Amino acid sequence: MRTHKNADIQSSCLRERITSAALYGASLFLFVIPSLVGVFFSEKGSFVHQNSRMILNFDILLLLLAVPFTVLSIVGIGILGFGLVYLLHFAFIGIGLIKSFRGEVWQNPLSFDLINRKTP
Structure with a gap:
C-alpha cells in the first residue's frame, strides 16, 4: 500500500516537472502566453x-x-539589441527548461520579481 502512495507522489512530481518544462519550451515560441496560463491556472505554490x-x-x-x-532600430543600432535579446531569451529559457525537468525552480539572474509570490 505504501509503495502505491509513493508511486502516486512520484508520478505527480514527474507530471509537474514535464508540465513545467513544456511551459518553458512553449514560451520560446509563444512568448508570454504559456507563462500566463501556468500562473493563472496552476495551483498556487506548486512547482508549475x-x-x-x-x-x-x-x-x-x-x-x-x-x-x-x-x-533604436530606426537608427540601425537596435538591430544588434534585438539579437542580444533573442539570444538571452533562447539561452535562459533553455537553461530553465533543463533545470525544471530536473525538478529545480531556477531563479533567472537577470529577472526581478514583478509577478511576486502573492499572485493568485
Missing part, C-alpha cells in the same frame, strides 16, 4: 506555478528591453 512565475517575470523583462531597441 513557481516556474511559470519565473518565466513570466523574464518575459516581461525582455518586453521592457525590446521597447528601447525598437526605437
